[in-house]
Amino acid sequence: MTSTTYDPAAPETDxxxxxxxxxxxxxxxxxxxxxxxxxxxxxxxxxxxxxLAWPAIQDxxxxxxWTDAWDPVAGVYGGLIFVYGxxxxxxxxxxxxxxxxIAIALFLTEIAPRRVAxxxxxxxxxxxxxxxxxxxxxxxxxxxxxxRDHLEPWIQATPLGLLPVFSGTPSQAxxxxxxxxxxxxxxxxxxxxxxxxxIRVPRDLTDGALALGSTRWESxxxxxxxxxxxxxxxxxxxxxxxxxxxxxxxxxxxGNHNVIPTSWFEPGDSLGSKIxxxxxxxxxxxxxxxxxYLAAILMVISLATNVVAQLVVVRFERARRAx
Amino acid sequence: MSSVPTQVDPYDITIRSNGLRRRRxxxxxxxxxxxxxxxxxxxxxxTVLGTLVYKGFSELSLGFFTKPRALFGExxxxxxxxxxSAVIVGMAMLMAxxxxxxxxxxxxxxxGPKISRALRIVLDVLNGVPAIVVGIxxxxxxxxxxxxSAVFGAFALAILALPMVARATQEILDxxxxxxxxxxxxxxxTKWRTTWNVILPAAIGGILTGxxxxxxxxxxxxxxxxxxxxxAANEVSADVHHALATLPVLIFASSESPxxxxxxxxxxxxxxxxxxxxxxxxxxxxFAGRKRRQLEGL
Numbered sequence: 001m002t003s004t005t006y007d008p009a010a011p012e013t014d015x016x017x018x019x020x021x022x023x024x025x026x027x028x029x030x031x032x033x034x035x036x037x038x039x040x041x042x043x044x045x046x047x048x049x050x051x052l053a054w055p056a057i058q059d060x061x062x063x064x065x066w067t068d069a070w071d072p073v074a075g076v077y078g079g080l081i082f083v084y085g086x087x088x089x090x091x092x093x094x095x096x097x098x099x100x101x102i103a104i105a106l107f108l109t110e111i112a113p114r115r116v117a118x119x120x121x122x123x124x125x126x127x128x129x130x131x132x133x134x135x136x137x138x139x140x141x142x143x144x145x146x147x148r149d150h151l152e153p154w155i156q157a158t159p160l161g162l163l164p165v166f167s168g169t170p171s172q173a174x175x176x177x178x179x180x181x182x183x184x185x186x187x188x189x190x191x192x193x194x195x196x197x198x199i200r201v202p203r204d205l206t207d208g209a210l211a212l213g214s215t216r217w218e219s220x221x222x223x224x225x226x227x228x229x230x231x232x233x234x235x236x237x238x239x240x241x242x243x244x245x246x247x248x249x250x251x252x253x254x255g256n257h258n259v260i261p262t263s264w265f266e267p268g269d270s271l272g273s274k275i276x277x278x279x280x281x282x283x284x285x286x287x288x289x290x291x292x293y294l295a296a297i298l299m300v301i302s303l304a305t306n307v308v309a310q311l312v313v314v315r316f317e318r319a320r321r322a323x
Numbered sequence: 324m325s326s327v328p329t330q331v332d333p334y335d336i337t338i339r340s341n342g343l344r345r346r347r348x349x350x351x352x353x354x355x356x357x358x359x360x361x362x363x364x365x366x367x368x369x370t371v372l373g374t375l376v377y378k379g380f381s382e383l384s385l386g387f388f389t390k391p392r393a394l395f396g397e398x399x400x401x402x403x404x405x406x407x408s409a410v411i412v413g414m415a416m417l418m419a420x421x422x423x424x425x426x427x428x429x430x431x432x433x434x435g436p437k438i439s440r441a442l443r444i445v446l447d448v449l450n451g452v453p454a455i456v457v458g459i460x461x462x463x464x465x466x467x468x469x470x471x472s473a474v475f476g477a478f479a480l481a482i483l484a485l486p487m488v489a490r491a492t493q494e495i496l497d498x499x500x501x502x503x504x505x506x507x508x509x510x511x512x513t514k515w516r517t518t519w520n521v522i523l524p525a526a527i528g529g530i531l532t533g534x535x536x537x538x539x540x541x542x543x544x545x546x547x548x549x550x551x552x553x554x555a556a557n558e559v560s561a562d563v564h565h566a567l568a569t570l571p572v573l574i575f576a577s578s579e580s581p582x583x584x585x586x587x588x589x590x591x592x593x594x595x596x597x598x599x600x601x602x603x604x605x606x607x608x609x610f611a612g613r614k615r616r617q618l619e620g621l
Contacts, residue, residue, distance in 0.1 A: 027515035028433055034425035035434070035442055038485060042449045045460045045482075052463040103360035111357055120361050122608075127368045129604050131543020133571045134593045137578040138371050141378075141586060184367055191364070215346050217353040238451070245453025248545045248571075252578055272455045272546070279549035295459040299452070306451035310444045 046299065053296035056289040064293055070258040077290040079297055084260050085270035086298070089175055089250060090243035092264070093182035098236050101187050102225075105194035110220055121195070128188030136252030139181040144172030144253060147180065152265050168263035173255035175264040178273075181249050186239035193235035197228040230316040237309035244302045247272030271298040372597065379594030382587050392557045392568065401592050403559045407473065407567030411552060412542050414477035414563065419484035420534060424523075426485075427492035432518055443493070450486040454546035457482050462550035471566035476552030480544060484537040491533020495526045532610040539603035543596060545571035570596045 057064075060077060067078025104124060108117045152170035160166050171177075201224050209219035225232070247270075255267020256277055269277075271294050278291045386400050393399025426446070430439045461479040469475075499522050507517040523530075548569055555568040570592055577589040 021513050021515075023515045024513050027518070028429075031425040031429035031433060034422045035429040037422065038426050038449065038489065039442070039445050041482065041485075042445055042452070045449075045452060045457065048460050048463055049456060052459070100360045100363065103357045104364055107357035107361040111354055112361070120365060123365045123368050124361075126601065126604060127364055129539055129600050130368075130371060131540075131545075131571060131596060131600065133543065133545040133574045133578070134375070134597055135371065137574055137589055137593050138374055140578060141590075142374050187364055215350040217350045218346070220353075241451050245451070245455065247453065247455035248575060252575070272453060275455050275459065276546060276549055279553055292459065292463070295456055299456045302451060302453050302456070303448065306448050309451075310447055314440070314444070 046303065049292070049296055049299050053289075053292040056293040057296070059289070060293065064290075065297060068260060077293075079271075079294055081258055081260050082269055082271045082274050082294055083297065085175065085178075085250075085254060085268040086244055086272065086301070088264070088268075089179040089182055089254065089270060090240055092176070092179035093186055093243050094236065094240050096180075097183045097186045097190060097239060100183075101191035101235070101239070102194055102232065104187070104191040105198055106220060106224070108191075108195055109198040110216065110224065124188050124191055127184070128192065132185065132246060132249040133252075135181055135185060136249035139177060139249060139253040140173060143181065144177045147177050148172040152176065164262055165264045168261075168265050170265050171255065171267065173253055174267045175254065175261060178250045178254035178270070179264070181253050182243045182246060185246060185249065186243050189242055190235045190239040193238065194228070194232060197231040197235070198224055201227045230312055230319075234309045234312040234316065237305055237312065241302050241305040241309065244305060245272060245298065247276040251276045271295075271301075375590065375594045375597055378587070379590035379592075382591035383594070387591060391559050392573070399557075399588070401570065401573060401588070401595065403555070403557065403568040404570045404573040404592065405595075406559050406561055407552070407555065408542060408569040408571075410561050410563060410567060411473050411477045411480065411548070411569060412538060414474065415480035415484055415541055416534065416538060418477060418481035419488055419537070423485050423488035424492050424530065426489040427496055428518055428523075430489075430493045431496035432514075432522070443490070446486040446490050449482075450490070454483060454544055455549075458547035458550040461547065466551055471550075471552050471554055473552050473563040473565065473567040476548045476567070476569070477563075479547035479551050480541040483544060483547065484541050487537040487540065488530075488533045491536065492526070492530045495529025495533075496522065498529075499525050528610045532607045535603050535607040535610065539600045539607070542603075543571055543600055545575045548572050549575075 060067075064077065065079050065083065067076075068080040069076045069078040070081055071077075108121050108124075112120065148170045152166075155161055155166050156170075205223045205227065206219050209223045210216070214222065250270050251273035254269055254273055256269050256273065257267035258269060261268045275291055275295055275298070278288065388400060388405065389402050390400035391403035392401070426442070430442050434442065457479050461475055461482070465475045465478065466472075503521055503525060504517060507521045508514065512521070548571065552566040552569065553572050555566040557568075560567060574589050574592050574596065577585040577592075580586060580589075
């Protein structure tokens with residue numbers, strides 16, 4: 001508060017005459033520092049993880065990324081097993097989750113009356129709130145056995161069973177169970193973003209389509225989905241980034257086996273999962289060097305996915321502002 | 324704004340009425356598929372919750388909450404993990420909230436639109452850094468050379484909470500009406516006083532929502548704690564210079580055990596964790612509702 005009496009001798013008054021207030025300067029300074037620190041933190045994480053992995057990168061070279069081996073006894077290390085596990089589980093999850101998420105978002109915004117949509121939206125939000133370790137616990141002890149006893153035999157009975165990826169003995173832990181748990185994890189994320197997008201589609205555009213005689217589905221396909229397409233792409237990428245980075249639930253359900261399995265029913269391993277599995281042994285950097293290399297690969301993949309998603313969002317918003 | 328899809332001639336009724344039955348079938352099918360998808364998501368939530376109650380509830384007792392983990396075979400509890408989780412999450416939020424709120428204030432009160440947008444992207448990308456990578460980062464920066472400790476675990480969780488709280492705060496600060504700022508400044512109140520005494524109180528509901536959601540999320544995070552606070556003694560302790568047991572790490576470790584007794588502990592601990600998470604989410608909804616009503620009343 002400003003003082004009511006004017007005292008020319010008071011030092012703060014001089015500052016005030018120059019348009020400066022000590023409180024303002026301090027407050028702005030502190031908040032600038034905080035913002036700079038948050039930005040620096042992101043750079044620091046990227047730099048530090050790369051620096052930690054640097055000895056391993058020099059040792060193994062870039063070929064580590066596509067070397068299919070992990071044999072601590074022979075001292076042969078490669079990342080391909082884990083890159084394969086990460087990419088394949090995440091892509092399976094994405095292929096299943098993307099259409100489901102879009103359908104859920106459409107149901108909540110375009111079809112369901114408000115009274116029905118609100119509780120369902122809350123439940124989808126709560127699905128996102130389940131900690132990954134709890135979902136993984138359920139995945140390995142309940143969902144996994146169900147997949148082994150029912151889902152995988154069923155897939156093998158269909159023509160799909162002829163594919164090599166659906167061959168072999170059903171198992172409760174493997175690529176497919178991990179991918180399905182990831183699916184459950186990314187559905188609420190992508191569907192929440194899609195819902196936001198669909199809500200913001202201008203009403204007069206859909207109304208116009210309906211007035212021209214479109215059915216609801218036709219108006220959604222030609223207006224809502226077209227209008228929101230770049231946003232949907234970003235939502236899907238964000239879900240993919242989350243799937244890439246998930247370590248715990250995948251570790252619990254993928255079976256932790258250092259091979260590239262021919263069948264998706266069989267156990268494999270992923271980047272995050274392998275890193276998480278090594279925590280007990282991780283006491284020195286030397287011991288952890290190949291693990292740190294895996295962490296660097298994981299960070300690069302997920303940062304790239306996220307940055308691309310953000311760029312899509314930025315371009316989408318710029319285009320919309322221009323309209 | 325009116326954009327007529329160009330491939331459709333609005334006066335050509337014949338095109339539109341051709342295959343009317345097929346269009347109706349598509350329309351119905353779409354409705355059914357969308358409904359089933361939503362039902363599927365709800366069913367999974369209820370299945371997981373149901374399993375947790377079914378498998379975990381019988382294990383709960385007073386001793387479960389008051390006794391630490393047992394060494395061999397005896398009936399143990401999760402008291403050490405409860406205390407550890409509370410201490411670590413509490414410290415993490417103490418570290419994250421001030422920085423996050425300041426970042427948000429800078430974004431909405433000081434920075435221009437360009438810098439603000441850039442910071443938003445930085446926060447979103449930071450939010451997308453995998454939790455396990457954050458764990459490795461803190462491991463490499465702090466744990467190597469010092470050993471595991473609850474403080475380092477809290478620091479790792481704080482990194483995860485920072486972008487969540489900052490984005491939630493910034494979003495609510497942006498919807499605080501400009502008239503409030505103008506009124507306060509016109510009365511001769513300094514800018515920082517305006518922010519501190521007028522803007523922040525008006526936005527407190529939204530900030531609390533963000534904080535509560537962040538607490539619920541980091542309380543369930545396992546990955547950052549594995550490398551920072553996982554190898555702990557089997558006793559109730561709040562000594563932040565040593566590794567403390569936490570609920571997520573306890574669940575993680577016992578979920579991979581073949582021992583049915585350990586699995587039962589995992590289920591019960593998971594039930595406790597999920598109840599906490601759900602309660603926090605309901606709280607967040609209440610705060611969010613209050614905030615909206617307040618801001619609408621202005």
